[in-house]
């Protein structure tokens with residue numbers, strides 16, 4: 001419980017009607033969750049307008065309503081607070097309500113199109129192995145030191161973020177690493193958080209359904225760095241063509257990392273094989289179990305971040321060599337009998353798919369086939385579909401197009417969009433099997449001795465969403481079972 005006036009600290013208020021010294025039990029942005037004594041924040045969403053539910057919130061016992069437009073009829077016992085941006089207000093209120101937990105630990109945010117989950121998860125592991133209590137807010141899971149909390153979002157809503165940060169503070173967590181998605185920035189889910197540092201991984205095609213244009217998508221990412229405080233550090237990938245732009249207007253300490261550009265933190269790939277990477281980072285050699293050039297960037301970023309947070313160089317390098325891969329990111333096994341390698345990877349953007357296939361092609365040793373199983377999600381940017389299909393077909397020997405999470409879209413329509421991207425010279429390499437399980441089975445059947453199967457797009461996910469219904473589905477166990485059944 002907290003007094004409304006204190007919850008509203010730092011929120012810019014346009015009009016207040018009613019008392020602000022009232023006690024508030026909880027803050028809610030969904031009228032369906034309102035209980036007596038709660039405050040309801042009416043958000044204009046992408047599907048509906050939360051203002052339509054104000055009456056319902058009041059009838060369920062809301063004591064205060066935070067809104068952008070005042071209703072014609074106002075209940076006398078209720079306080080109405082008009083603000084110009086309710087998403088912004090919600091984020092500031094959430095931080096106040098949970099006593100600004102981000103100020104009580106060191107919070108690092110990672111943004112970019114690809115590599116957020118990998119980088120944050122590696123940072124979490126690195127700090128745990130270095131003897132600290134750590135937290136993680138990621139696409140795969142939220143970790144409150146060792147406690148696992150399930151999550152639906154990459155960057156959750158501000159109430160969820162602050163609640164988990166407060167839980168972390170209460171058990172003495174020193175560092176928290178969180179993914180900052182472009183939706184998270186645009187919807188102000190991270191507003192009001194105090195970051196000790198920010199990392200930019202890269203920028204490529206994704207989410208252009210939501211952000212309208214690539215320039216808008218880039219500017220949203222940049223906003224995260226623009227808002228960083230002076231005492232924070234910003235680490236950017238200077239090999240990415242949008243890396244330098246991220247530093248343009250920030251007050252924070254500006255640092256670069258790169259493989260191809262001379263800057264503060266540099267790495268060179270000495271060896272790149274299925275077993276991992278041998279890197280030279282700022283003149284020190286280090287072995288990592290992570291595979292592929294894109295992971296050299298991730299490893300370099302975590303090294304730089306750890307040094308900026310004050311850890312010892314040599315100790316960090318030693319711990320880096322012990323870090324395990326991340327669930328569903330280049331996760332692979334090789335069969336005993338025929339040495340068929342099956343890789344499950346979360347590549348769900350054109351750039352990620354290209355990186356993973358180029359990595360496979362650069363480290364394959366024999367004259368084996370690369371068989372790719374891939375689909376694209378429904379209710380998401382449909383312009384990435386032909387691009388992903390083109391890349392899969394150009395960089396594999398055989399491709400099976402299939403469903404990812406169709407969500408509410410017609411699965412066949414998604415596949416039709418993908419097929420348009422295949423170039424005539426690649427037609428003979430591709431087939432389409434709508435049912436993902438059958439597609440994986442077909443890949444297992446096709447595979448001969450030493451072949452490599454890549455199953456892309458769903459990574460760690462343990463469900464498939466069709467028609468809005470989620471059923472159990474796990475690429476990793478399905479391919480393992482089929483290869484086993486077929487005695488390969």
Ligand SMILES: CC(=O)N[C@H]1[C@@H](OP(=O)(O)OP(=O)(O)OC[C@H]2O[C@@H](n3ccc(=O)[nH]c3=O)[C@H](O)[C@@H]2O)O[C@H](CO)[C@@H](O)[C@@H]1O[C@H](C)C(=O)N[C@@H](C)C(=O)N[C@H](CCC(=O)O)C(=O)O
Nearest residue numbers: 029030031043045046047048050053153154155157181183
């Ligand atoms: C497009 C999008 O980002 N939507 C998010 C957004 O919902 P919305 O704005 O669409 O909400 P809405 O349905 O229009 O409703 C507006 C408001 O009315 C309220 N409402 C609605 C109905 C009702 O009866 N009563 C009521 O009060 C809602 O609670 C909401 O506050 O705000 C919600 C609360 O935070 C999110 O759960 C929801 O995520 C949806 C489920 C989603 O799929 N989001 C994805 C695209 C997403 O956020 N992904 C990113 C990036 C992933 C990546 O990096 O690749 C992520 O960070 O996860």
Ligand SMILES: Nc1ncnc2c1ncn2[C@@H]1O[C@H](COP(=O)(O)OP(=O)(O)OP(=O)(O)O)[C@@H](O)[C@H]1O
Nearest residue numbers: 113114115116117118139154294329345346347352
């Ligand atoms: N630094 C990187 N550069 C380019 N591609 C990468 C990089 N790191 C990982 N990838 C590829 O992108 C895929 C997704 O990686 P990861 O889950 O770490 O990204 P993410 O940014 O968290 O994605 P999401 O936006 O879905 O949360 C990986 O499976 C891999 O194929």
Ligand SMILES: N[C@H](CCC[C@H](N)C(=O)O)C(=O)O
Nearest residue numbers: 348376377380404405457458
């Ligand atoms: N965070 C990404 C995940 C995509 C994963 C892919 N399997 C899909 O369902 O499209 C998104 O929400 O766009």
Ligand SMILES: [Mg+2]
Nearest residue numbers: 116117139154
């Ligand atoms: Mg992620």
